[in-house]
Amino acid sequence: MWGRNKFILAALALPALAACNTVPPVPRSVADGPPSPPSSDGSWRATATEADKLRIRSWYSSWEAALADARAKGFGAQVDREGILLHPTAALPNPHLPAGDYKCRTVKVGSQSGGTLGFIAYGWFRCRVSAEQGLYSLVKLTGSQRPVGLIFPDNLTRQVFLGTLELGDEKLAVSYGSDRMRDMAGLVERIGDNRWRLVLPAPAYESLVDVIELVPDTSK
Template sequence: MRHRRLVASIMSASLLIVLPGCAMIDAPTGSISRQEAIGTDDWHDVATEADRQRIRGWWTAWRDALASARAGGHGAAVAAEGALLAPDAALPNPHLPPGDYLCRTIKVGAQSAQGLSYVAYPRFRCRVEAEQDIFSFTKLTGSQRQVGLIFDDDDRQKIFLGTLMLGDEVRALDYGSDPQRDVAGLIERIGPNRWRLVMPRPAFESIVDVIELVPAGE
């Protein structure tokens, strides 16, 4: 399948980034070949079949995640987040401008009866970069860090495809090489200078992961 030709590493395009209080790490700006990604205007050509299914089933994942969180006693916390956790909150023009962002992850719904149905984390650092008409997203800090590329979809959402870096790893896996590390999501604008990355059915823990993004310094 064509996606297998699109998983070449772009580690040669990595940036050396110094994080406050941390050692210098090799932080990749994506895990899909930029050159080949530029050659397609359809994210379906890049995504694995599993990730195409995740994107197709985003609404069902949202429904199941919210039901799990509310059943776990977190209805007030869900309501307090307003548009961030409202499935239909997407606004026109989802373009995510290049720059540094503060990003906050909320895990909604539990995959197992023993899991936590709602977990909200403090803000971390993220970055969006543009190169050769391709935009990348990198979560720079935290124990779980998504890294990958952003593709056009429609006037209310873009598609994110990438991989998950864990712990002290400094290089991302190639997209498509490990299904448990592949990440697929929808990028939506939910307010002035406010976006979210919605990742349905992640491999670990939750039913939906949501990353809120606001420009750093706001």
């Protein structure tokens, strides 16, 4: 797994190096409480593309549009069954996502195409969070669409994910910032005891918002 994480670090560190000199480590204190605000050097804002900064700024309007579209297309009951997972303002303090193996599943809300598929919930796959060189990486290990990226501290109720999308049988992610259709940006939030979500507003494909639920994998 080290080789893949090393690639992730390189892929996301390069844009930050262009804007400053280094990407700072995630504070060690995050294991004990909310992350400290990052310095301007190497923060997610220094790393993110302009398009991804807009995605993060517009997260709430994207989520409102996604929920409205899903309900208008007759998926209100499915949305309601997901409960707090799809509540836009459900984030709790201390969003830090500890290193380890996770079960993860994706819920796609709203449709970009105007078609009838305004909601789809997938089954459980495998994800992993790793601490490497002071940074945290998040990788979806299985499935045909696999986010791969880094988690940056932001504030008391969220962290920011920046990454790219692996597809099909690809073995390596493309470098962040090299393909806007593969770039991903989202919010990592804690929504319960040992329960987190990655909210991806305005993804490049299919939906208006993707929500990835993460819970520790206790099967091992």
